[in-house]
Amino acid sequence: MSEPLTIDVWSDIACPWCYVGKRRFAEGVRRYQVAGGDLDVAIEYHSFELAPDTPVDFDGTEVDFLVRHKRMPAPQVEQMLDQMTQLAATEGLEYHFDTLQHTKTLKAHELLHLAKARGKQEEMKERLLRAYFTESRHVGRIDELADLAAEVGLDRDEVVRELEAGTYHDAVQADIDQAHAYGINGVPFYVIDGRYGVSGAQSPDVFAQALAQAAADRQATS
Amino acid sequence: MTEPITEPTTQTTPTLRAPAFQLVGDAEAPVCVDGVCAIPGATDADDAAEGGRQD
Numbered sequence: 001m002s003e004p005l006t007i008d009v010w011s012d013i014a015c016p017w018c019y020v021g022k023r024r025f026a027e028g029v030r031r032y033q034v035a036g037g038d039l040d041v042a043i044e045y046h047s048f049e050l051a052p053d054t055p056v057d058f059d060g061t062e063v064d065f066l067v068r069h070k071r072m073p074a075p076q077v078e079q080m081l082d083q084m085t086q087l088a089a090t091e092g093l094e095y096h097f098d099t100l101q102h103t104k105t106l107k108a109h110e111l112l113h114l115a116k117a118r119g120k121q122e123e124m125k126e127r128l129l130r131a132y133f134t135e136s137r138h139v140g141r142i143d144e145l146a147d148l149a150a151e152v153g154l155d156r157d158e159v160v161r162e163l164e165a166g167t168y169h170d171a172v173q174a175d176i177d178q179a180h181a182y183g184i185n186g187v188p189f190y191v192i193d194g195r196y197g198v199s200g201a202q203s204p205d206v207f208a209q210a211l212a213q214a215a216a217d218r219q220a221t222s
Numbered sequence: 223m224t225e226p227i228t229e230p231t232t233q234t235t236p237t238l239r240a241p242a243f244q245l246v247g248d249a250e251a252p253v254c255v256d257g258v259c260a261i262p263g264a265t266d267a268d269d270a271a272e273g274g275r276q277d
Contacts, residue, residue: 015254051257070258083261186253197243200251210246 004040005214008191010048010179013105013139016084016095019129021188021201023091028207032215035208039215044116045125047109047175048187054104056140062097094134101132103140106172111145113168115154123152193218 009025011018029041051069058065066077081097088095108128115124127148131137138144142163150156162168179189182197190198190207193214198206250262 012254014257016259017252017254020252050254054257066258070256072258080259080261084259087261186255188253191243195243197245198247199245199249200247200253202247202251206247206251213246 002039002218004042005193005211005218007041007043007193008046009043009188010046010175010184011188012048012050013108013128013132014102015050015187016088016133017201018188019093019133020088020091022125022129023093024201024204025190025207027204028211031204031208032211035212037212037215039218041211043122045112045121046178047112047172048179048184049105049109049176050187052104052106054102056104058102060102062100062102065102088133096134096136099136101136101138101140103138105139106169107142107145107163108139109172109175110163110166110168111149111159113171114159114162115149115152118154120152120154124149124154127152
């Protein structure tokens with residue numbers, strides 16, 4: 001049986017386009033397969049902190065963050081977030097920027113590495129994105145992350161222990177360093193089978209075509 | 223005789239890979255950069271963020 005196409009995804013939790021991109025990529029995979037693509041895909045998520053200077057307990061809303069830290073005018077931010085909310089809805093996603101708890105995502109990334117080691121990364125990624133954008137959960141605190149991890153079948157006590165110890169901190173940093181080595185300065189970013197780089201929440205057809213091309217390359221070199 | 227103590231060797235230094243992929247797709251596809259997630263063709267958040275950080 002052929003090896004699956006490898007998909008390396010750099011993304012953050014606090015990244016509206018990453019959640020949208022996740023849905024569009026999944027649809028791209030579906031279209032690739034409907035069109036006859038017969039290779040499976042193996043997705044691995046890599047860490048990228050969009051705002052590493054964000055405090056864990058940021059006091060304010062998403063609007064406050066962008067106004068204070070990015071010096072954007074409040075009306076422009078509100079308009080941008082309204083548009084993003086509407087756009088996400090067209091992808092079947094529910095965003096609540098008014099109640100979202102903006103936070104540092106370092107520990108969430110450490111958790112994703114732990115989840116990868118336990119074969120639960122996909123479930124954990126999906127759970128964290130929904131917790132952040134839809135449920136306004138605090139994904140910067142270890143106790144909250146441990147609760148979410150337990151929901152996808154991870155050992156809550158182990159999660160607390162490993163996150164408090166910072167066991168996966170170096171793995172997170174290695175991902176970020178790799179992103180910089182690749183020249184990635186925005187997310188989501190996809191590397192398909194090590195051959196094709198795809199930046200942003202592209203249309204499903206773009207992803208489907210890139211997958212098909214990568215699969216064809218495999219056949220041509222086998 | 224006492225056995226010599228050896229350090230655990232589970233930690234390895236990752237080797238950074240240089241870009242070896244070809245960029246494909248729409249160059250204007252939306253991304254989040256430096257905490258700002260602009261919507262192409264709508265609000266130009268990058269222009270608004272040009273002033274940099276206050277913190």
